[in-house]
Amino acid sequence: MENPIRLIRRTANSRSFHTLDIRIFSHPWSYPNWEGAFSTPASANYFIIHGKKIMGMITSRIMENGRHEPSHAELDKIGILPSFRNRGLGRLAMEAFHQILKNRNIQWVYLEVSSRNLPAVALYRKVGYEIYRERKKYYPDGSNALCMKKTIQNIV
Numbered sequence: 001m002e003n004p005i006r007l008i009r010r011t012a013n014s015r016s017f018h019t020l021d022i023r024i025f026s027h028p029w030s031y032p033n034w035e036g037a038f039s040t041p042a043s044a045n046y047f048i049i050h051g052k053k054i055m056g057m058i059t060s061r062i063m064e065n066g067r068h069e070p071s072h073a074e075l076d077k078i079g080i081l082p083s084f085r086n087r088g089l090g091r092l093a094m095e096a097f098h099q100i101l102k103n104r105n106i107q108w109v110y111l112e113v114s115s116r117n118l119p120a121v122a123l124y125r126k127v128g129y130e131i132y133r134e135r136k137k138y139y140p141d142g143s144n145a146l147c148m149k150k151t152i153q154n155i156v
């Protein structure tokens with residue numbers, strides 16, 4: 001079945017992403033953080049669209065290393081607006097993101113998540129991420145950081 005979620009890339013919308021961030025996350029980035037994210041050449045920021053509505057966002061960096069070196073991506077944030085959670089949209093958005101990476105010949109995608117963020121950890125496991133390292137007491141709340149990784153080129 002075709003994925004009903006579309007990811008629309010934006011290259012200059014720090015204000016809109018900052019506003020979405022505040023609606024989605026309990027600890028959003030500051031506006032200067034967003035300006036910094038958009039000015040990084042590798043940054044790839046997407047609205048998650050269902051029908052004509054913005055449901056959330058994905059913030060990532062895509063490191064393309066040329067023909068002879070493997071390329072990889074870092075997923076910095078995925079967020080679904082609170083009233084649209086638990087309907088499978090996060091999973092569909094991750095799958096759409098993985099297809100974009102596959103089309104760009106990316107080999108691996110990495111992320112870090114708090115071990116206390118159970119919905120996010122469950123989502124990442126569901127779409128095939130594996131923990132390759134754990135940083136103890138990494139976050140200010142004392143939680144561990146789980147470093148997770150997924151291989152992209154074998155997805156269908």
Ligand SMILES: CC(C)(COP(=O)(O)OP(=O)(O)OC[C@H]1O[C@@H](n2cnc3c(N)ncnc32)[C@H](O)[C@@H]1OP(=O)(O)O)[C@@H](O)C(=O)NCCC(=O)NCCS
Pocket residue numbers: 024025076077078079080081084085086087088089090091092113117118119120122123124126
């Ligand atoms: C994490 C997040 C993106 C999940 O989005 P979502 O659209 O609610 O997720 P889905 O409905 O696609 O769920 C996918 C899977 O994740 C897991 N999951 C989602 N919410 C969960 C919850 N509250 N508790 C436990 N597992 C959960 C389930 O395994 C689910 O699979 P299932 O449908 O077979 O049960 C969303 O909760 C969110 O935006 N959270 C705030 C921002 C955040 O913390 N982002 C991650 C760190 S950057």
